[in-house]
Amino acid sequence: MRPIISPDHRTRRKGMYRRLIISAVMANALLTGGALAQGNAPAGYNETMINAGGGADAVGVICEKSTLAQAKAHRASLRKYMAGQGVPGAVFDTNYDRGFNEAMTRAKANPAQARAACAQLARGARP
Numbered sequence: 001m002r003p004i005i006s007p008d009h010r011t012r013r014k015g016m017y018r019r020l021i022i023s024a025v026m027a028n029a030l031l032t033g034g035a036l037a038q039g040n041a042p043a044g045y046n047e048t049m050i051n052a053g054g055g056a057d058a059v060g061v062i063c064e065k066s067t068l069a070q071a072k073a074h075r076a077s078l079r080k081y082m083a084g085q086g087v088p089g090a091v092f093d094t095n096y097d098r099g100f101n102e103a104m105t106r107a108k109a110n111p112a113q114a115r116a117a118c119a120q121l122a123r124g125a126r127p
């Protein structure tokens with residue numbers, strides 16, 4: 001009889017969470033793409049999305065769903081994409097770093113809360 005959980009289930013799970021986060025960000029981009037293409041994005045929209053991207057990457061690192069190297073690679077690809085949308089590099093760097101650093105600081109300040117958040121993420125973000 002074959003085991004229900006394969007030996008590489010942890011690797012698959014890491015990829016699943018990363019795909020989930022990327023899918024959420026991309027779905028938001030697709031749903032609002034028309035407005036952004038016309039330059040009708042609300043003030044602060046790009047900055048908020050960049051900040052959220054930094055925070056999401058930090059959560060991946062905190063919860064050990066991605067490595068710091070993967071977070072850096074994602075940062076570089078997101079920076080390139082946002083540059084294509086007309087966001088200056090300095091604006092991207094400031095907002096991404098703020099989101100990433102704030103999430104890391106919160107996790108270090110309250111490790112119990114960080115572990116609880118990671119456990120909730122592992123359950124599929126259901127309460």
